[in-house]
Amino acid sequence: MQDAGIIRHRAKVEAVICNAKAYFQIKERYGSLDSFLWSYVNNAPIRNEQFEFKTRSETSDKLSKDKKNRRNINMFS
Secondary structure, three states: OOOOOOOOHHHHHHHHHHHHHHHHHHHHHHOOHHHHHHHHHHHOOOOOOOOOOOOOOHHHHHHHHHHHHHHHHOOOO
8 A cells, every 4th residue: 555556546446447347338339449439420530620629519519428328327337
């Protein structure tokens, strides 16, 4: 416990475990995290012709909502 590099906070350890489970479930269903994420943009990069960049978009809101729904249906436990 004297090692400063060790994470000691229980919530942080649980978050790492939850994220790992989520990753493997997404990998099993979609083949990879990359494929899962690209599916939100039809496997093509979004090209913004404007010089104004937004912090949110319809796509980012959809991805966020999907993530929250997965957590709510206890998919990651």
